Amino acid sequence: MTRILEKLAVATGGVLTGVIVVAGVLYFWPFESENRTPVALERIASSAGTTESFFLNITGDIVLATHGGAFPFKPLPEGIAPLGNGQAPNTFALVTKFRHRPEGEIVAFGTELEIAHPGSSFLLGKIMTHTLWSIVVPGRGALHLYQTENNWRLFKQVMLPMLLSGKAFDGQFSGVNTLGPLDGYRGRVVGGTGDFAGITGSFIEIGTLRHLTPEGSMEGLMELRVNYHRSTMAESP
Amino acid sequence: MWRIFLGFTGTGALIALLVFANLPGYANPRIDTVRSVEPDGKVSESFFFRSPEDGIAVTHSGRLPLGIAPPGVVALSDPAIDKGFALILNMHDANARIVGFAVELEVHPEGDMFAQDLRWETEWVLVIPGRGMLILHQQEHSGELGPKVINSIRETRSDWIGDWTVQTTVGPLANGRGVIVGGTEEFEGASGSFIEIDHLTRYTVDGVMWGDFELRVAMEPRK
Numbered sequence: 001m002t003r004i005l006e007k008l009a010v011a012t013g014g015v016l017t018g019v020i021v022v023a024g025v026l027y028f029w030p031f032e033s034e035n036r037t038p039v040a041l042e043r044i045a046s047s048a049g050t051t052e053s054f055f056l057n058i059t060g061d062i063v064l065a066t067h068g069g070a071f072p073f074k075p076l077p078e079g080i081a082p083l084g085n086g087q088a089p090n091t092f093a094l095v096t097k098f099r100h101r102p103e104g105e106i107v108a109f110g111t112e113l114e115i116a117h118p119g120s121s122f123l124l125g126k127i128m129t130h131t132l133w134s135i136v137v138p139g140r141g142a143l144h145l146y147q148t149e150n151n152w153r154l155f156k157q158v159m160l161p162m163l164l165s166g167k168a169f170d171g172q173f174s175g176v177n178t179l180g181p182l183d184g185y186r187g188r189v190v191g192g193t194g195d196f197a198g199i200t201g202s203f204i205e206i207g208t209l210r211h212l213t214p215e216g217s218m219e220g221l222m223e224l225r226v227n228y229h230r231s232t233m234a235e236s237p
Numbered sequence: 238m239w240r241i242f243l244g245f246t247g248t249g250a251l252i253a254l255l256v257f258a259n260l261p262g263y264a265n266p267r268i269d270t271v272r273s274v275e276p277d278g279k280v281s282e283s284f285f286f287r288s289p290e291d292g293i294a295v296t297h298s299g300r301l302p303l304g305i306a307p308p309g310v311v312a313l314s315d316p317a318i319d320k321g322f323a324l325i326l327n328m329h330d331a332n333a334r335i336v337g338f339a340v341e342l343e344v345h346p347e348g349d350m351f352a353q354d355l356r357w358e359t360e361w362v363l364v365i366p367g368r369g370m371l372i373l374h375q376q377e378h379s380g381e382l383g384p385k386v387i388n389s390i391r392e393t394r395s396d397w398i399g400d401w402t403v404q405t406t407v408g409p410l411a412n413g414r415g416v417i418v419g420g421t422e423e424f425e426g427a428s429g430s431f432i433e434i435d436h437l438t439r440y441t442v443d444g445v446m447w448g449d450f451e452l453r454v455a456m457e458p459r460k
Contacts, residue, residue, distance in 0.1 A: 010238050011245040018249020026257065063311040063323070064294050077309025081293045085327055087335040088366050090265055095296065095323050095340075097315065106315035109323065111340050113364050118264045122257035130421055132370045134362055138320055138344045142360045144372050146421050190419040193358065193374045 027156060031125030034153050036185040040176040040204045043184030049201060049229030054098040054108060054135055058220045063095040063109070070116070072159070074216030090116035098135055102221055110135040110142075117148060125152045128179065131205075132190070133224055141194020145203050145224065147187025150179040154209070162214055174208035189228055201228030267367035271331035278458030279429065284339065284363060285329040286450045293325040293338065302351075302387055304444040320345045328363060337365040339452075343377070351383030356407060359415075361433075361452060369422025373431050373452065375415025376408035386440050397440040406432040417456065429456040 044051070056062070065076045068089040075082075083091045092114040097106045110133065117128035133145040153175060162169045178187045186202040203226040211219035272282040296305050298319040299312045313321040322343040330336045342360045350357075361373040386397045406415045414430040431454040439447035 006238070007241055010241050014242040014245025014247075015249035015252070017242075018246040018251070019253040020249075021246070022250045022253035022257065063296055063313070064325075066293060066325075077307065079309070080307050083293065083325075083327070083338045083364075084366075085335050088337050088364075090263065091338065091364060091366055093293075093325055093338065093340065093364070095294070095325070097313070097318065105317065107317050109313055109318045109321050110342065111323070111362065113340065113362060113370060115265060115364065115366050115370070116263045118259075120260045120263040122260065123254065127260065128263075130369070132362060132364075132372075132421060134340070134342060134360060134372070136318075136321065136342050136344060136360065138318055142342065142358070142374070144360075144362075144418060146370075190372060190421070193360065193418065 026122055026125070027160075029125065031152065033125060033150055033179060033185070036179070037175040040178060040185035041206075043186060044202065044204050044225055044227050047202065047227040049227050051225065051227045053100065054224045054226070055100070055102045055104075056096045056098055056222045057102065058218055058222060061097040061099070061106070063097065065092075065094045067092040071114075072216055073218075092129070098224075108135050108137040114149070125150075126179075127151045127155050131187075133203075133205075135224070137195075141192055141196045143192045143196045143199075143226065144190040145187055145226065146181075146190045147178045147203070147205060148180045149177045149205065151177065154207075158209060158212060162212060166214060168211065168213040169209070170211050172208065172210060174206065177205045177207050178203070189226065196228075198230055199228040200231045201226065203227065265366035268330075268334065268336050268365075270334075270336055270365075275455075280456040280458075282454050282456070283331055284336075284452045284454070285331070285333075286326050286339070287329075288326070288446045288448055288450065291327040291329075293327065295322075295324045297322040301345075302390070302444050303446065320347075328365075337363065339363045349383075350379040351387040353379075353383075355379050359433075360418075363452070369420055369424045371420040371424040371427060371454070372418040373415055373454070374409070374418050375406045375431070375433060377405040377433070378407045380405070386437065390440060390442055394442060396442055398438070400436075400438055402434065402436045404432050404434050417454070426459070427456055429454065431455065 066080045068083040068091040070089040071092045094112040098108040113132045114129040120126050120128045129149045131147050131149045135143045158169050158173050182202050189201040206223040209220040294310050296310050298314050324341040328337050328339045340362045345357045346355045356376050356378045359375050359377050363371040390397050407413050417427050417429045420427045434451045437448040
């Protein structure tokens with residue numbers, strides 16, 4: 001009996017060791033996209049056309065935020081209904097105000113809408129969403145921006161330590177969240193209306209996180225840096 | 238013992254690789270909705286909303302005859318956006334199945350939209366897990382909303398109850414239809430037009446709208 005229990009303990013220890021080894025290798029594996037911030041910043045800076053930034057303070061500029069149940073964020077306000085009545089668990093919606101400078105006046109409002117990306121995989125260092133930003137600038141029109149977003153670095157450097165320790169994150173975590181779909185880790189301008197009608201271009205989402213709790217409360221700053229130009233015919237941005 | 242340990246270490250590693258390969262909960266099964274293909278290749282598809290039961294949140298400056306909900310949602314009261322309006326609600330297909338949710342963003346014009354027929358710009362974004370997001374743009378008008386509904390509430394201080402169906406879309410296309418701006422995933426590169434049809438049955442004094450609404454979309458065939 002003792003022998004069997006010993007073998008069982010060794011087998012369990014073996015399984016746990018195997019899981020820990022794989023998780024450890026993944027944690028330290030240098031995925032190329034983890035170093036995308038300077039590449040994306042340089043690519044957007046060297047693009048021709050008009051560059052315009054929209055900032056939002058988290059959570060000061062947020063009007064509301066909710067999700068379908070599976071996103072690790074605290075809905076705002078408390079008690080707001082989940083999206084899709086349980087039929088769309090992997091979705092997220094944020095309504096927010098925007099500024100042209102972090103401390104500037106409010107100039108626009110809009111939404112960030114997300115659907116979890118089925119291409120997500122820890123083995124590839126990808127925790128991804130399809131993300132669509134819509135920015136409505138009264139008097140000018142609306143701008144729609146699409147990106148695939150990868151939060152692997154955020155998970156690895158902020159969320160995992162926080163979840164394992166149970167302690168809130170306080171510090172400065174920043175970088176480009178955009179993964180694609182354009183080269184140079186840029187998102188795509190889908191289209192616009194009003195003054196933004198007929199534009200093409202690209203953008204990046206730059207996030208700065210200063211505070212995050214295991215319950216999902218957060219503080220930080222988000223910038224959407226948009227580069228666009230007018231196009232009378234379809235062309236690659 | 239070492240053989241057992243190493244063997245189960247390999248098993249543990251394999252389990253971890255399988256679990257980490259595809260994140261649980263990140264798949265979005267596609268729901269096939271009710272669509273019809275016209276002889277010219279256009280695809281027609283409608284999306285439906287019921288008010289107030291599908292409503293998740295609504296906000297504006299606080300000056301519209303419509304509540305801001307749920308409690309705690311921030312008003313769009315800053316001067317630059319105080320003509321703004323945002324609505325989030327669950328979305329059904331023609332078989333009354335929830336297929337996702339939608340967001341409506343509007344900027345209202347100067348003037349009393351219930352005293353005169355005014356136009357404004359509206360963006361709709363439909364979010365359909367497993368298919369993608371579809372972006373629509375239209376011009377709407379207040380039309381008879383003031384004379385028929387809101388003014389009667391203001392005068393009588395009681396709910397409006399009726400049965401009124403109206404196409405709110407008046408542009409920007411010359412034929413009075415709205416346009417598809419584009420989309421993501423399945424809707425990437427989508428083009429075509431749409432109309433919004435509202436059916437109101439009740440409008441309460443405290444600003445709750447009862448009825449059902451349809452976005453009737455016609456997508457052009459892919460080239």
